[in-house]
Amino acid sequence: MKKVLVDLSSSFLTLIVVMGLVFMGSMASSQTVIADDSDVSYEAAIRGFNGEKFPQVYCMALNVYYEARGSNMADMYAVADVVLNRVDDARFPDTICDVVHDGYRKGRRDCQFSWYCDGKSDNPRDEEAWAKAQSVAWLIVQSGKYRGISEGATNYHAHYVNPRWNRSKRGYSITRLGRIGDHIFYRWN
Numbered sequence: 001m002k003k004v005l006v007d008l009s010s011s012f013l014t015l016i017v018v019m020g021l022v023f024m025g026s027m028a029s030s031q032t033v034i035a036d037d038s039d040v041s042y043e044a045a046i047r048g049f050n051g052e053k054f055p056q057v058y059c060m061a062l063n064v065y066y067e068a069r070g071s072n073m074a075d076m077y078a079v080a081d082v083v084l085n086r087v088d089d090a091r092f093p094d095t096i097c098d099v100v101h102d103g104y105r106k107g108r109r110d111c112q113f114s115w116y117c118d119g120k121s122d123n124p125r126d127e128e129a130w131a132k133a134q135s136v137a138w139l140i141v142q143s144g145k146y147r148g149i150s151e152g153a154t155n156y157h158a159h160y161v162n163p164r165w166n167r168s169k170r171g172y173s174i175t176r177l178g179r180i181g182d183h184i185f186y187r188w189n
Contacts, residue, residue: 057134057141059097065124065133068182074149075181076132080140081150082185089154091188096141151177153185 051058060080068079086092086099093099124130139145150156155174157163159182166174166186173189 054138056096057137059100060141061130061134061137062124063100064136065130069126069129069133071181071183073132073136075183076136077140077146078150078153078180078185079156079183080136081147082153082156084140084147085150085152085154089188092154149180150185152187153177154188155186156183158182159184 060083063083064076064080068076083096083099086102087094087096093102124133140147155165157166159179166176166184174186175189177185177187179185
C-alpha cells in the first residue's frame with residue numbers, strides 16, 4: 001500500500017476522503033457505473049472505452065495517465081478534479097479536451113500539461129496504469145466520484161519542482177491548498 005502525503009489545512013472531510021481512497025485502492029473495478037441512463041459494468045465500459053465513443057472521458061484518462069500514473073489513487077482523482085475545476089472556471093476552456101490541450105501551438109512547448117507538447121507518442125504503454133487512469137476518468141466524469149477532492153484547485157505541480165506561476169503576481173494571487181501524493185495543489189483567487 002502506498003503512503004499518501006496530505007497537507008490540506010482547510011478540510012477534515014478531505015482527509016477522510018483521501019484515507020478512504022487509500023484503503024479502497026483499486027476496488028473501483030467491481031463497481032457499477034451509470035452511463036447513458038443504463039447500468040453498465042465497469043469492465044464492459046472500459047473494454048469499449050475509446051476516444052471516438054467517449055472523447056471527453058478519453059482526454060481525461062490520458063491526462064490522468066500522463067500526469068499521475070506513478071502516484072496514488074487520491075492524487076489521480078485530484079489531478080482529474082483540477083481539469084474539471086478548470087472547465088468550470090471562465091479563465092479556462094469549456095471542455096475537458098480543450099483544457100487538456102490548452103496552450104498547444106505547433107512547434108512550441110507552452111501547453112498547460114507538459115506531456116501533450118513533449119513530442120512523444122500519446123499512446124499509453126503501461127496497461128495496468130492505463131486501466132487505473134480510465135477508471136478514475138470514467139468515475140469522476142460520469143458519476144462525480146470524489147469530485148471536490150482538490151478543494152477547488154485550478155493548478156498543481158509535482159512536489160519536486162518550483163514553477164514561476166506558483167507565486168502571486170501583480171493583480172493575481174494564488175493560494176496553496178496542500179499536497180496529495182506527488183502533487184501540490186493551488187487555487188487562483
